[in-house]
Amino acid sequence: MEKLHGTTIIAVKRNNKTVIAGDGQVTLGETVMKGTARKVRKIGNGKVISGFAGSVADAITLLDKFEEKYSSSNGILIKAAANLAKEWRTSKVLRNLEAMLIVADTKSMLVVSGNGEVIQPDEDIIAIGSGGSFALAAAKALIRNTEKDARTIALESMKIASEICIYTNGNIIYEELEGEDD
Secondary structure, eight states: OOOEEOOEEEEEEETTEEEEEEOOOEEETTEEEESOOOOEEEETTTTEEEEEEEOHHHHHHHHHHHHHHHHHTTTOHHHHHHHHHHHHHHOTTGGGOOEEEEEEOSSOEEEEOTTSOEEOOSSSEEEEETTHHHHHHHHHHHHHHOOOOHHHHHHHHHHHHHHHOTTOOSOOEEEEEEOOOO
8 A cells, every 4th residue: 555645834933923834735656636635723722733744544643632632731732742742652553653743832832753752943943744844944044034924934935845845735724823922
């Protein structure tokens, strides 16, 4: 059975706004199976935004698990992510899931992987998926050299990634959270 390939997800935070954007392409081998998949969504009663790369069914399972952990962690993002990573790494069922997640609230953004990793970026940008490196490079250039807002940086970075990565399309979906002034 051929594997489903690729996607690109990026998270950007700037001026108290956090945005996660992702493309809609689902690829099986060398065939585009769908161009309008929704890989970015709000969870945790709208207090968290998330994006996933990898197998859609696996990612939905992980999002459901993350939402459970978030609820039982009293809405503490890092605790929920750490608890999910621990269970993901140790559970015989979850261990075989092939996906990565970005989760973010108004204060933090994290990547959660099946290897038990919870990664918080040094900068307010993080990306995953087949076009993640392209989107990340574009976002770093934009955040360092322009005054553009988080949404614009995320969307322009995704557009650039879609022009380079064959597993990423230009059908971009995003979600946004606005925090309180620092």
